[in-house]
Amino acid sequence: MSAAVVAGGGRTEPVVRLATSGVARSFGTEQALAGVDLDLHAGEVHALVGLNGAGKTTLMRLALGMLHPDAGTVRVDVGDGPVDPVGAPSATWGHVGHLIETPFTYPELTVRETVRSAARLRGLDRTAADAATTRVLAELALDHWAERRARTLSLGNRQRVGLACAVVHDPKVLVLDEPSNALDPAGVVRVRRWLADAADRGAAVLVSSHHLDEMARVAHRITVLHRGRVLGTLDPAGADLERQFFDMVYEEEDAVDGAPAPAHTTTPTSPRSAA
Amino acid sequence: MNAALSIEALKLYRAPAARVATAVLVLVLPAVSAAMVAVARSDSDSPLVAKARPMLIGTGWDAYLGMLAEIVSVATLLAVGIVLSWVVGREFTEGTVGALLALPTSPRQVLRAKLVVTLIWALGCGLVATLVAIPGGLAIGLGAPDAGALRATGRLLVVSGLMTLLALPLAWVSTVLRGYLSGISTLLGIVVITQIVTAAGAGGWFPYAAPSLWAGMGGADAAAAITPVQLLLAVPVGLAGAWAAMHRWQTAELV
Numbered sequence: 001m002s003a004a005v006v007a008g009g010g011r012t013e014p015v016v017r018l019a020t021s022g023v024a025r026s027f028g029t030e031q032a033l034a035g036v037d038l039d040l041h042a043g044e045v046h047a048l049v050g051l052n053g054a055g056k057t058t059l060m061r062l063a064l065g066m067l068h069p070d071a072g073t074v075r076v077d078v079g080d081g082p083v084d085p086v087g088a089p090s091a092t093w094g095h096v097g098h099l100i101e102t103p104f105t106y107p108e109l110t111v112r113e114t115v116r117s118a119a120r121l122r123g124l125d126r127t128a129a130d131a132a133t134t135r136v137l138a139e140l141a142l143d144h145w146a147e148r149r150a151r152t153l154s155l156g157n158r159q160r161v162g163l164a165c166a167v168v169h170d171p172k173v174l175v176l177d178e179p180s181n182a183l184d185p186a187g188v189v190r191v192r193r194w195l196a197d198a199a200d201r202g203a204a205v206l207v208s209s210h211h212l213d214e215m216a217r218v219a220h221r222i223t224v225l226h227r228g229r230v231l232g233t234l235d236p237a238g239a240d241l242e243r244q245f246f247d248m249v250y251e252e253e254d255a256v257d258g259a260p261a262p263a264h265t266t267t268p269t270s271p272r273s274a275a
Numbered sequence: 276m277n278a279a280l281s282i283e284a285l286k287l288y289r290a291p292a293a294r295v296a297t298a299v300l301v302l303v304l305p306a307v308s309a310a311m312v313a314v315a316r317s318d319s320d321s322p323l324v325a326k327a328r329p330m331l332i333g334t335g336w337d338a339y340l341g342m343l344a345e346i347v348s349v350a351t352l353l354a355v356g357i358v359l360s361w362v363v364g365r366e367f368t369e370g371t372v373g374a375l376l377a378l379p380t381s382p383r384q385v386l387r388a389k390l391v392v393t394l395i396w397a398l399g400c401g402l403v404a405t406l407v408a409i410p411g412g413l414a415i416g417l418g419a420p421d422a423g424a425l426r427a428t429g430r431l432l433v434v435s436g437l438m439t440l441l442a443l444p445l446a447w448v449s450t451v452l453r454g455y456l457s458g459i460s461t462l463l464g465i466v467v468i469t470q471i472v473t474a475a476g477a478g479g480w481f482p483y484a485a486p487s488l489w490a491g492m493g494g495a496d497a498a499a500a501i502t503p504v505q506l507l508l509a510v511p512v513g514l515a516g517a518w519a520a521m522h523r524w525q526t527a528e529l530v
Contacts, residue, residue: 064376098374102370104371121375
Protein backbone atom coordinates (compact mmCIF):
# COMPACT_ATOMS: atom_id res chain seq x y z
CA MET A 1 0.00 0.00 0.00
CA SER A 2 1.50 3.35 -1.04
CA ALA A 3 1.93 6.03 1.60
CA ALA A 4 -0.04 9.16 0.80
CA VAL A 5 -0.74 12.64 2.06
CA VAL A 6 -4.12 14.33 2.12
CA ALA A 7 -4.31 17.09 -0.46
CA GLY A 8 -6.88 19.83 -0.91
CA GLY A 9 -10.45 18.63 -1.23
CA GLY A 10 -9.73 15.50 0.74
CA ARG A 11 -7.85 13.90 -2.16
CA THR A 12 -4.87 11.78 -1.19
CA GLU A 13 -1.64 12.21 -3.10
CA PRO A 14 1.31 9.87 -2.96
CA VAL A 15 4.49 10.96 -1.22
CA VAL A 16 7.06 11.30 -4.00
CA ARG A 17 10.46 10.10 -2.86
CA LEU A 18 12.25 10.23 -6.19
CA ALA A 19 11.44 12.07 -9.39
CA THR A 20 13.21 12.47 -12.69
CA SER A 21 12.11 14.94 -15.32
CA GLY A 22 13.41 14.92 -18.87
CA VAL A 23 16.62 13.24 -17.79
CA ALA A 24 19.08 12.63 -20.59
CA ARG A 25 22.56 11.23 -20.53
CA SER A 26 25.03 10.19 -23.21
CA PHE A 27 28.33 8.36 -23.09
CA GLY A 28 30.29 9.60 -26.07
CA THR A 29 28.03 9.12 -29.07
CA GLU A 30 25.87 6.59 -27.24
CA GLN A 31 22.62 8.06 -25.95
CA ALA A 32 21.90 6.08 -22.80
CA LEU A 33 18.87 8.08 -21.67
CA ALA A 34 16.81 10.42 -23.82
CA GLY A 35 14.44 12.38 -21.62
CA VAL A 36 13.09 10.09 -18.93
CA ASP A 37 10.26 11.09 -16.61
CA LEU A 38 9.78 8.80 -13.67
CA ASP A 39 8.59 9.00 -10.11
CA LEU A 40 8.76 6.74 -7.11
CA HIS A 41 6.31 6.89 -4.24
CA ALA A 42 6.66 6.01 -0.61
CA GLY A 43 5.22 2.60 0.11
CA GLU A 44 5.51 1.21 -3.41
CA VAL A 45 7.74 -1.08 -5.39
CA HIS A 46 8.28 0.49 -8.78
CA ALA A 47 9.86 -1.89 -11.25
CA LEU A 48 11.97 -0.85 -14.22
CA VAL A 49 12.07 -3.47 -16.92
CA GLY A 50 13.95 -3.42 -20.17
CA LEU A 51 16.39 -5.28 -22.31
CA ASN A 52 20.13 -5.09 -21.75
CA GLY A 53 21.33 -1.59 -22.58
CA ALA A 54 17.89 -0.05 -22.11
CA GLY A 55 19.29 2.49 -19.65
CA LYS A 56 18.05 1.04 -16.35
CA THR A 57 21.39 1.12 -14.56
CA THR A 58 22.23 4.57 -15.91
CA LEU A 59 18.89 5.90 -14.68
CA MET A 60 19.51 4.43 -11.24
CA ARG A 61 23.00 5.90 -11.05
CA LEU A 62 21.60 9.29 -12.01
CA ALA A 63 18.97 8.93 -9.30
CA LEU A 64 21.76 8.35 -6.79
CA GLY A 65 23.95 11.22 -7.99
CA MET A 66 26.68 8.85 -9.14
CA LEU A 67 26.29 10.24 -12.66
CA HIS A 68 25.37 13.75 -13.68
CA PRO A 69 22.58 14.29 -16.21
CA ASP A 70 23.28 16.08 -19.49
CA ALA A 71 19.76 17.49 -19.32
CA GLY A 72 16.73 17.30 -17.08
CA THR A 73 16.45 17.12 -13.32
CA VAL A 74 16.55 14.48 -10.63
CA ARG A 75 15.19 15.06 -7.16
CA VAL A 76 15.30 12.89 -4.06
CA ASP A 77 13.07 13.61 -1.08
CA VAL A 78 13.51 11.67 2.13
CA GLY A 79 11.22 13.97 4.05
CA ASP A 80 13.26 17.16 4.16
CA GLY A 81 12.17 18.45 0.78
CA PRO A 82 13.42 17.52 -2.69
CA VAL A 83 17.16 17.82 -3.30
CA ASP A 84 19.45 17.24 -6.25
CA PRO A 85 21.28 13.97 -5.57
CA VAL A 86 24.49 15.48 -6.97
CA GLY A 87 25.90 17.13 -3.88
CA ALA A 88 23.00 16.10 -1.65
CA PRO A 89 23.67 16.46 2.09
CA SER A 90 24.83 13.42 4.01
CA ALA A 91 21.56 13.42 5.96
CA THR A 92 19.75 12.56 2.73
CA TRP A 93 21.94 9.55 2.04
CA GLY A 94 21.31 8.26 5.54
CA HIS A 95 17.81 7.39 4.33
CA VAL A 96 18.81 5.89 0.98
CA GLY A 97 19.98 2.37 0.24
CA HIS A 98 21.28 1.02 -3.03
CA LEU A 99 22.66 -2.03 -4.73
CA ILE A 100 23.90 -1.27 -8.21
CA GLU A 101 25.73 -4.11 -9.98
CA THR A 102 28.69 -4.98 -7.71
CA PRO A 103 27.67 -5.58 -4.08
CA PHE A 104 29.55 -4.05 -1.15
CA THR A 105 31.64 -7.12 -0.41
CA TYR A 106 35.36 -7.51 0.24
CA PRO A 107 36.88 -10.99 0.16
CA GLU A 108 38.94 -10.43 3.31
CA LEU A 109 35.97 -9.42 5.51
CA THR A 110 33.43 -11.74 7.09
CA VAL A 111 29.76 -11.38 6.23
CA ARG A 112 29.06 -9.81 9.63
CA GLU A 113 31.98 -7.39 9.30
CA THR A 114 30.83 -6.46 5.82
CA VAL A 115 27.26 -5.67 6.83
CA ARG A 116 28.40 -3.89 9.99
CA SER A 117 30.81 -1.80 7.90
CA ALA A 118 28.00 -0.89 5.53
CA ALA A 119 25.86 0.13 8.49
CA ARG A 120 28.63 2.32 9.91
CA LEU A 121 29.23 4.00 6.55
CA ARG A 122 25.47 4.66 6.44
CA GLY A 123 25.68 6.64 9.63
CA LEU A 124 24.79 4.13 12.35
CA ASP A 125 26.89 4.21 15.52
CA ARG A 126 28.63 1.04 16.73
CA THR A 127 25.80 -0.16 18.94
CA ALA A 128 23.09 0.51 16.39
CA ALA A 129 25.21 -1.03 13.63
CA ASP A 130 25.71 -4.23 15.60
CA ALA A 131 21.99 -4.55 16.32
CA ALA A 132 20.97 -3.73 12.74
CA THR A 133 23.50 -6.21 11.37
CA THR A 134 22.18 -9.03 13.52
CA ARG A 135 18.61 -8.19 12.52
CA VAL A 136 19.20 -8.00 8.78
CA LEU A 137 21.36 -11.13 8.70
CA ALA A 138 18.44 -13.00 10.24
CA GLU A 139 15.87 -11.43 7.93
CA LEU A 140 17.82 -12.42 4.83
CA ALA A 141 18.77 -15.83 6.24
CA LEU A 142 22.48 -15.04 6.24
CA ASP A 143 23.17 -16.05 9.87
CA HIS A 144 24.70 -19.34 8.80
CA TRP A 145 27.38 -17.51 6.84
CA ALA A 146 27.83 -14.61 9.27
CA GLU A 147 31.38 -15.49 10.31
CA ARG A 148 32.51 -16.65 6.86
CA ARG A 149 34.86 -14.55 4.77
CA ALA A 150 33.12 -13.12 1.71
CA ARG A 151 35.65 -14.84 -0.56
CA THR A 152 34.14 -18.20 0.37
CA LEU A 153 30.56 -17.25 -0.57
CA SER A 154 28.70 -18.23 -3.69
CA LEU A 155 27.76 -15.51 -6.15
CA GLY A 156 24.18 -15.64 -4.97
CA ASN A 157 25.09 -15.29 -1.32
CA ARG A 158 27.41 -12.38 -2.11
CA GLN A 159 24.45 -10.74 -3.82
CA ARG A 160 22.35 -11.32 -0.72
CA VAL A 161 25.08 -9.79 1.45
CA GLY A 162 25.05 -6.79 -0.89
CA LEU A 163 21.32 -6.50 -0.40
CA ALA A 164 21.76 -6.74 3.37
CA CYS A 165 24.26 -3.87 3.17
CA ALA A 166 21.81 -1.79 1.14
CA VAL A 167 18.95 -2.20 3.60
CA VAL A 168 20.71 -2.49 6.97
CA HIS A 169 19.84 1.11 7.95
CA ASP A 170 16.14 0.67 7.11
CA PRO A 171 16.13 3.30 4.34
CA LYS A 172 13.16 5.28 3.09
CA VAL A 173 14.37 5.01 -0.50
CA LEU A 174 15.80 1.84 -1.97
CA VAL A 175 17.36 1.62 -5.43
CA LEU A 176 18.13 -1.94 -6.43
CA ASP A 177 19.56 -3.00 -9.77
CA GLU A 178 18.58 -6.60 -10.45
CA PRO A 179 18.73 -7.62 -6.78
CA SER A 180 17.78 -11.22 -7.46
CA ASN A 181 20.74 -11.79 -9.78
CA ALA A 182 22.35 -15.18 -9.18
CA LEU A 183 19.93 -16.04 -6.36
CA ASP A 184 18.45 -19.50 -6.11
CA PRO A 185 14.63 -19.81 -6.17
CA ALA A 186 14.44 -19.72 -2.38
CA GLY A 187 16.59 -16.61 -2.33
CA VAL A 188 14.42 -14.95 -4.96
CA VAL A 189 11.30 -15.59 -2.90
CA ARG A 190 12.98 -14.36 0.28
CA VAL A 191 14.12 -11.12 -1.36
CA ARG A 192 10.72 -10.63 -2.96
CA ARG A 193 9.02 -10.96 0.42
CA TRP A 194 11.53 -8.61 1.98
CA LEU A 195 10.87 -5.96 -0.67
CA ALA A 196 7.12 -6.28 -0.21
CA ASP A 197 7.52 -5.92 3.56
CA ALA A 198 9.77 -2.90 3.11
CA ALA A 199 7.16 -1.22 0.93
CA ASP A 200 4.48 -2.06 3.50
CA ARG A 201 6.63 -0.27 6.08
CA GLY A 202 6.62 2.79 3.85
CA ALA A 203 9.85 2.43 1.90
CA ALA A 204 9.96 3.54 -1.72
CA VAL A 205 11.63 0.82 -3.76
CA LEU A 206 12.91 1.27 -7.31
CA VAL A 207 13.96 -2.09 -8.65
CA SER A 208 15.15 -3.21 -12.06
CA SER A 209 14.92 -6.65 -13.52
CA HIS A 210 14.75 -8.65 -16.71
CA HIS A 211 12.28 -11.01 -15.13
CA LEU A 212 8.72 -9.88 -15.75
CA ASP A 213 7.14 -12.70 -13.81
CA GLU A 214 9.17 -11.82 -10.75
CA MET A 215 8.30 -8.14 -11.06
CA ALA A 216 4.63 -8.96 -11.52
CA ARG A 217 4.67 -10.63 -8.13
CA VAL A 218 6.23 -7.77 -6.21
CA ALA A 219 5.76 -4.49 -8.07
CA HIS A 220 2.95 -1.97 -7.71
CA ARG A 221 3.95 -0.35 -10.99
CA ILE A 222 6.07 -1.53 -13.90
CA THR A 223 7.74 0.95 -16.25
CA VAL A 224 9.19 -0.25 -19.54
CA LEU A 225 12.45 1.36 -20.59
CA HIS A 226 13.89 0.87 -24.06
CA ARG A 227 16.71 2.65 -25.86
CA GLY A 228 16.84 5.21 -23.08
CA ARG A 229 13.16 6.13 -23.26
CA VAL A 230 10.09 5.22 -21.26
CA LEU A 231 7.76 3.29 -23.56
CA GLY A 232 4.92 2.98 -21.09
CA THR A 233 3.76 1.05 -18.09
CA LEU A 234 2.52 -2.47 -17.53
CA ASP A 235 -0.15 -3.46 -15.06
CA PRO A 236 1.44 -6.03 -12.73
CA ALA A 237 -1.94 -7.76 -12.48
CA GLY A 238 -2.36 -7.86 -16.24
CA ALA A 239 -2.30 -11.01 -18.32
CA ASP A 240 0.69 -12.15 -20.38
CA LEU A 241 3.05 -9.39 -19.36
CA GLU A 242 5.81 -10.79 -21.50
CA ARG A 243 3.76 -10.41 -24.68
CA GLN A 244 2.71 -6.89 -23.67
CA PHE A 245 6.33 -6.03 -23.01
CA PHE A 246 7.60 -7.29 -26.35
CA ASP A 247 4.68 -5.70 -28.21
CA MET A 248 5.76 -2.37 -26.71
CA VAL A 249 9.38 -2.92 -27.58
CA TYR A 250 8.69 -4.02 -31.18
CA GLU A 251 6.30 -1.17 -31.75
CA GLU A 252 9.09 1.18 -30.75
CA GLU A 253 11.59 -0.65 -32.94
CA ASP A 254 9.25 -0.40 -35.91
CA ALA A 255 8.76 3.29 -35.23
CA VAL A 256 12.51 3.92 -35.32
CA ASP A 257 12.85 4.05 -39.07
CA GLY A 258 15.81 2.03 -40.20
CA ALA A 259 17.16 1.51 -36.73
CA PRO A 260 18.61 -1.96 -36.34
CA ALA A 261 17.02 -4.03 -33.64
CA PRO A 262 19.32 -4.86 -30.71
CA ALA A 263 20.96 -8.24 -31.14
CA HIS A 264 19.12 -9.75 -28.18
CA THR A 265 15.71 -9.14 -29.77
CA THR A 266 16.56 -11.36 -32.71
CA THR A 267 17.51 -14.40 -30.68
CA PRO A 268 15.58 -17.62 -31.26
CA THR A 269 13.75 -17.04 -27.95
CA SER A 270 12.23 -13.81 -29.20
CA PRO A 271 8.45 -13.96 -28.83
CA ARG A 272 8.14 -12.42 -32.29
CA SER A 273 9.83 -15.43 -33.80
CA ALA A 274 8.09 -17.80 -31.44
CA ALA A 275 4.63 -16.38 -32.03
CA MET B 276 37.90 6.35 15.29
CA ASN B 277 35.29 7.23 12.68
CA ALA B 278 33.57 4.65 10.53
CA ALA B 279 35.59 5.04 7.35
CA LEU B 280 38.89 4.92 9.23
CA SER B 281 38.01 1.80 11.19
CA ILE B 282 36.77 0.00 8.08
CA GLU B 283 39.79 0.91 5.99
CA ALA B 284 42.06 -0.11 8.87
CA LEU B 285 40.37 -3.51 9.03
CA LYS B 286 40.67 -3.98 5.26
CA LEU B 287 44.36 -3.10 5.35
CA TYR B 288 45.00 -5.31 8.38
CA ARG B 289 43.50 -8.29 6.55
CA ALA B 290 45.22 -7.60 3.23
CA PRO B 291 47.91 -10.14 2.29
CA ALA B 292 49.76 -7.49 0.28
CA ALA B 293 50.07 -5.26 3.34
CA ARG B 294 51.24 -8.16 5.50
CA VAL B 295 53.99 -9.10 3.06
CA ALA B 296 55.04 -5.46 2.70
CA THR B 297 55.12 -5.09 6.49
CA ALA B 298 57.36 -8.13 6.87
CA VAL B 299 59.72 -6.79 4.22
CA LEU B 300 59.92 -3.30 5.71
CA VAL B 301 60.29 -4.20 9.37
CA LEU B 302 62.18 -7.50 9.25
CA VAL B 303 63.88 -8.11 5.92
CA LEU B 304 65.39 -4.65 5.48
CA PRO B 305 67.11 -4.47 8.91
CA ALA B 306 68.29 -8.06 8.47
CA VAL B 307 69.76 -7.36 5.03
CA SER B 308 71.45 -4.19 6.27
CA ALA B 309 72.93 -5.97 9.26
CA ALA B 310 74.16 -8.79 7.05
CA MET B 311 75.82 -6.39 4.61
CA VAL B 312 77.52 -4.43 7.36
CA ALA B 313 78.68 -7.64 9.00
CA VAL B 314 80.15 -8.75 5.69
CA ALA B 315 81.85 -5.39 5.09
CA ARG B 316 83.35 -5.42 8.60
CA SER B 317 84.75 -8.91 8.23
CA ASP B 318 88.45 -9.51 7.70
CA SER B 319 87.83 -11.55 4.60
CA ASP B 320 89.11 -10.34 1.23
CA SER B 321 86.37 -12.05 -0.74
CA PRO B 322 84.73 -10.28 -3.73
CA LEU B 323 81.53 -9.84 -1.69
CA VAL B 324 83.40 -7.95 1.00
CA ALA B 325 85.14 -5.82 -1.62
CA LYS B 326 81.75 -4.83 -3.03
CA ALA B 327 80.08 -4.22 0.34
CA ARG B 328 82.72 -1.91 1.84
CA PRO B 329 82.31 1.00 -0.62
CA MET B 330 78.58 1.03 0.09
CA LEU B 331 79.14 2.13 3.67
CA ILE B 332 79.50 5.76 4.63
CA GLY B 333 81.16 6.31 7.99
CA THR B 334 81.67 3.63 10.57
CA GLY B 335 79.80 1.75 13.26
CA TRP B 336 76.17 2.60 13.90
CA ASP B 337 76.29 5.54 11.48
CA ALA B 338 77.34 3.26 8.63
CA TYR B 339 74.84 0.57 9.58
CA LEU B 340 71.83 2.81 9.91
CA GLY B 341 72.94 4.77 6.85
CA MET B 342 72.93 1.56 4.85
CA LEU B 343 69.46 0.80 6.19
CA ALA B 344 68.28 4.30 5.21
CA GLU B 345 69.51 3.76 1.65
CA ILE B 346 67.59 0.52 1.32
CA VAL B 347 64.56 1.95 3.11
CA SER B 348 64.43 4.88 0.69
CA VAL B 349 63.81 2.59 -2.27
CA ALA B 350 61.85 -0.14 -0.48
CA THR B 351 59.46 2.29 1.21
CA LEU B 352 58.48 3.94 -2.07
CA LEU B 353 57.94 0.53 -3.65
CA ALA B 354 56.07 -1.04 -0.72
CA VAL B 355 53.90 1.95 0.13
CA GLY B 356 53.31 2.68 -3.54
CA ILE B 357 52.10 -0.85 -4.21
CA VAL B 358 49.94 -1.00 -1.09
CA LEU B 359 48.40 2.45 -1.64
CA SER B 360 47.72 1.69 -5.31
CA TRP B 361 45.91 -1.44 -4.21
CA VAL B 362 44.03 0.23 -1.35
CA VAL B 363 42.62 2.85 -3.73
CA GLY B 364 42.63 1.05 -7.07
CA ARG B 365 40.97 -2.14 -5.85
CA GLU B 366 37.66 -0.32 -5.53
CA PHE B 367 37.74 0.23 -9.28
CA THR B 368 39.27 -3.13 -10.21
CA GLU B 369 36.77 -5.05 -8.07
CA GLY B 370 33.88 -2.75 -8.98
CA THR B 371 33.04 -1.81 -5.39
CA VAL B 372 33.51 1.93 -5.86
CA GLY B 373 29.81 2.38 -6.67
CA ALA B 374 28.89 0.89 -3.29
CA LEU B 375 30.98 3.62 -1.64
CA LEU B 376 28.95 6.41 -3.23
CA ALA B 377 25.59 7.91 -2.23
CA LEU B 378 26.37 7.32 1.46
CA PRO B 379 26.33 9.64 4.47
CA THR B 380 30.09 9.06 4.49
CA SER B 381 31.27 11.12 1.53
CA PRO B 382 33.66 9.80 -1.12
CA ARG B 383 36.21 12.36 0.05
CA GLN B 384 36.01 10.94 3.59
CA VAL B 385 36.44 7.40 2.29
CA LEU B 386 39.52 8.36 0.28
CA ARG B 387 40.94 10.39 3.16
CA ALA B 388 40.53 7.35 5.41
CA LYS B 389 42.43 5.24 2.90
CA LEU B 390 45.27 7.77 2.82
CA VAL B 391 45.41 8.20 6.59
CA VAL B 392 45.39 4.47 7.28
CA THR B 393 48.11 3.85 4.71
CA LEU B 394 50.20 6.74 6.06
CA ILE B 395 49.94 5.49 9.64
CA TRP B 396 50.84 1.98 8.55
CA ALA B 397 53.83 3.15 6.50
CA LEU B 398 55.19 5.50 9.17
CA GLY B 399 54.68 2.76 11.75
CA CYS B 400 56.69 0.37 9.59
CA GLY B 401 59.52 2.91 9.39
CA LEU B 402 59.51 3.31 13.16
CA VAL B 403 59.39 -0.42 13.85
CA ALA B 404 62.16 -1.07 11.30
CA THR B 405 64.30 1.41 13.22
CA LEU B 406 63.57 -0.33 16.50
CA VAL B 407 64.26 -3.74 14.97
CA ALA B 408 67.56 -2.42 13.67
CA ILE B 409 68.88 -1.85 17.20
CA PRO B 410 69.14 -5.52 18.22
CA GLY B 411 70.45 -6.15 14.69
CA GLY B 412 73.31 -3.72 15.29
CA LEU B 413 74.05 -5.21 18.67
CA ALA B 414 74.04 -8.69 17.13
CA ILE B 415 76.74 -7.79 14.60
CA GLY B 416 78.92 -6.34 17.32
CA LEU B 417 78.50 -2.59 16.91
CA GLY B 418 78.36 -2.11 20.68
CA ALA B 419 76.12 0.34 22.48
CA PRO B 420 74.47 2.95 20.22
CA ASP B 421 76.42 6.24 20.19
CA ALA B 422 75.68 9.82 19.18
CA GLY B 423 76.14 8.86 15.52
CA ALA B 424 73.41 6.27 15.95
CA LEU B 425 70.96 8.92 17.10
CA ARG B 426 71.76 11.16 14.11
CA ALA B 427 71.48 8.22 11.71
CA THR B 428 68.18 7.16 13.28
CA GLY B 429 66.74 10.60 12.66
CA ARG B 430 67.88 10.48 9.04
CA LEU B 431 66.36 7.02 8.63
CA LEU B 432 62.98 8.16 9.95
CA VAL B 433 63.01 11.31 7.80
CA VAL B 434 63.83 9.28 4.69
CA SER B 435 61.05 6.81 5.49
CA GLY B 436 58.56 9.63 6.01
CA LEU B 437 59.52 11.49 2.84
CA MET B 438 59.30 8.40 0.66
CA THR B 439 55.90 7.62 2.19
CA LEU B 440 54.68 11.10 1.25
CA LEU B 441 56.03 10.65 -2.28
CA ALA B 442 53.83 7.57 -2.74
CA LEU B 443 50.63 9.59 -2.18
CA PRO B 444 50.20 10.77 -5.80
CA LEU B 445 49.69 7.12 -6.73
CA ALA B 446 46.26 7.37 -5.08
CA TRP B 447 45.37 9.92 -7.74
CA VAL B 448 46.86 7.79 -10.52
CA SER B 449 44.95 4.69 -9.37
CA THR B 450 41.76 6.76 -9.32
CA VAL B 451 42.16 8.43 -12.70
CA LEU B 452 43.28 5.20 -14.39
CA ARG B 453 40.73 3.16 -12.44
CA GLY B 454 42.73 0.29 -11.03
CA TYR B 455 45.70 -0.71 -8.92
CA LEU B 456 47.79 -2.10 -11.77
CA SER B 457 47.87 1.38 -13.27
CA GLY B 458 49.24 2.75 -10.01
CA ILE B 459 51.83 0.00 -9.76
CA SER B 460 53.00 0.43 -13.35
CA THR B 461 53.26 4.19 -12.79
CA LEU B 462 55.34 3.45 -9.71
CA LEU B 463 57.73 1.36 -11.79
CA GLY B 464 57.96 4.22 -14.27
CA ILE B 465 58.84 6.62 -11.44
CA VAL B 466 61.63 4.30 -10.28
CA VAL B 467 63.08 4.10 -13.79
CA ILE B 468 62.88 7.87 -14.32
CA THR B 469 64.51 8.43 -10.93
CA GLN B 470 67.44 6.27 -11.99
CA ILE B 471 67.82 8.17 -15.26
CA VAL B 472 67.56 11.60 -13.64
CA THR B 473 70.04 10.60 -10.94
CA ALA B 474 72.49 9.23 -13.49
CA ALA B 475 72.18 12.50 -15.40
CA GLY B 476 73.25 14.37 -12.25
CA ALA B 477 69.97 16.20 -11.62
CA GLY B 478 68.73 13.96 -8.82
CA GLY B 479 68.96 16.59 -6.11
CA TRP B 480 66.07 18.54 -7.58
CA PHE B 481 64.02 15.47 -8.43
CA PRO B 482 61.80 14.81 -5.40
CA TYR B 483 61.84 11.04 -5.81
CA ALA B 484 65.67 10.96 -5.90
CA ALA B 485 66.64 13.51 -3.24
CA PRO B 486 65.88 11.39 -0.13
CA SER B 487 67.85 8.42 -1.50
CA LEU B 488 70.82 10.63 -2.35
CA TRP B 489 70.66 12.21 1.10
CA ALA B 490 70.64 8.72 2.61
CA GLY B 491 73.92 8.01 0.82
CA MET B 492 72.84 6.18 -2.31
CA GLY B 493 75.12 8.35 -4.46
CA GLY B 494 78.03 8.44 -2.03
CA ALA B 495 79.13 10.79 0.74
CA ASP B 496 79.65 13.85 -1.48
CA ALA B 497 76.24 13.55 -3.14
CA ALA B 498 74.62 13.10 0.29
CA ALA B 499 76.28 16.24 1.63
CA ALA B 500 75.14 18.26 -1.39
CA ILE B 501 71.43 17.67 -0.77
CA THR B 502 69.77 20.74 0.76
CA PRO B 503 66.74 20.83 3.06
CA VAL B 504 64.74 22.55 0.32
CA GLN B 505 65.45 19.69 -2.08
CA LEU B 506 64.38 17.17 0.55
CA LEU B 507 61.22 19.05 1.44
CA LEU B 508 60.01 19.05 -2.16
CA ALA B 509 58.51 15.71 -1.20
CA VAL B 510 55.99 17.49 1.02
CA PRO B 511 54.21 19.55 -1.68
CA VAL B 512 54.39 16.63 -4.11
CA GLY B 513 52.75 14.30 -1.59
CA LEU B 514 50.16 16.79 -0.43
CA ALA B 515 49.29 17.78 -3.99
CA GLY B 516 48.78 14.13 -4.90
CA ALA B 517 46.57 13.53 -1.88
CA TRP B 518 44.52 16.67 -2.54
CA ALA B 519 44.07 15.78 -6.22
CA ALA B 520 42.91 12.28 -5.32
CA MET B 521 40.42 13.53 -2.70
CA HIS B 522 39.12 16.20 -5.08
CA ARG B 523 38.55 13.62 -7.79
CA TRP B 524 36.76 11.24 -5.45
CA GLN B 525 34.43 14.01 -4.38
CA THR B 526 33.67 15.57 -7.76
CA ALA B 527 34.21 13.07 -10.57
CA GLU B 528 31.89 10.36 -11.83
CA LEU B 529 33.67 7.35 -10.38
CA VAL B 530 31.37 4.66 -11.80
